Amino acid sequence: MGKVLVSSYDVIGDIAIVEVPEGMEGKKKEIAMSIMDAQKHIKTVMEKKSNRHGEFRLRDMEPIMGTETVTDHKENDCVFRLDVTEAYFSPREGTERVRVANQVKPGETVLVMFAGVGPFSVVIGKKQPRVRKVYSVEINPDAVKWMEENIRLNRLKYVVEPMLGDAREECKKLYGKCDRVVMPLPKEGRNFLETAIRCLKPKGIVHFYYVGPEENMFKIGNDVIRMECKKLGRKCRILKQQKVLPYGPRMFKVCIDFEVE
Ligand SMILES: C[S@@+](CC[C@H](N)C(=O)[O-])C[C@H]1O[C@@H](n2cnc3c(N)ncnc32)[C@H](O)[C@@H]1O
Missing domain, CATH: 3.30.300.110 (Met-10+ protein-like domains)
Known part of the structure; x- marks a missing residue:
């Protein structure tokens, strides 16, 4: 070789x-x-x-x-079919998907905003078979087409529900209905924090992704979370600060898990 x-x-x-x-x-x-x-x-x-x-x-x-350009990618006992030129997919985030999926409890209603071809939604559905529903919002019609295929391939028809459209509009249907919201859009996710918080039931949890500088990677996230919660008159509690992956020179993709009272 x-x-x-x-x-x-x-x-x-x-x-x-x-x-x-x-x-x-x-x-x-x-x-x-x-x-x-x-x-x-x-x-x-x-x-x-x-x-x-x-x-x-x-x-x-x-x-x-x-x-x-169409392929089947296997990860975490799931299979993801997609055309790599049509939709976002990162094979580097498998560990992070499991970290989030392992926190989901039986009976939860979960919302994945920015769901892509469905990797978070499918891993959650597989790891927690007693989840109530995983609503999965995505704006790219091609990504939704592959998400539908992946729901079929992973036999999650009654668990993962794809929703095609802009998260800000689509999520209005879910205000007050979710136990957990996953926000995997690190560059612009902060602009959707208010929507995510409005979707939560009391004591709901958000997994908020963003990109932070290496020297102080969690500060910006903590500040925006506290600001958005204050604006909505909701109290929040940071549960976990997770370094996910390098994202360019001296920058990291990170996740903050927080609970809203
Ligand atoms: C970073 S990718 C993550 C995709 C998927 N969650 C994953 O982990 O592979 C972000 C996704 O958000 C979608 N997106 C961007 N803006 C959106 C919006 N306003 N509403 C819904 N989806 C959006 C993009 O089309 C893209 O598929």
């Missing part, structure tokens, strides 16, 4: 997604072949052509080897 020519790349099912380092543009095929040689199940190698952008958090990509 030869040496892989890049230090890191993502694998979603049988698709590898790689950033070609500067100065190695002429060696794309060799890079792709070194990945396929190291991981024999890889059928397609895609090159990242941009950072994530826009409301749907997609990135531009081009194939280097292979053409198939």
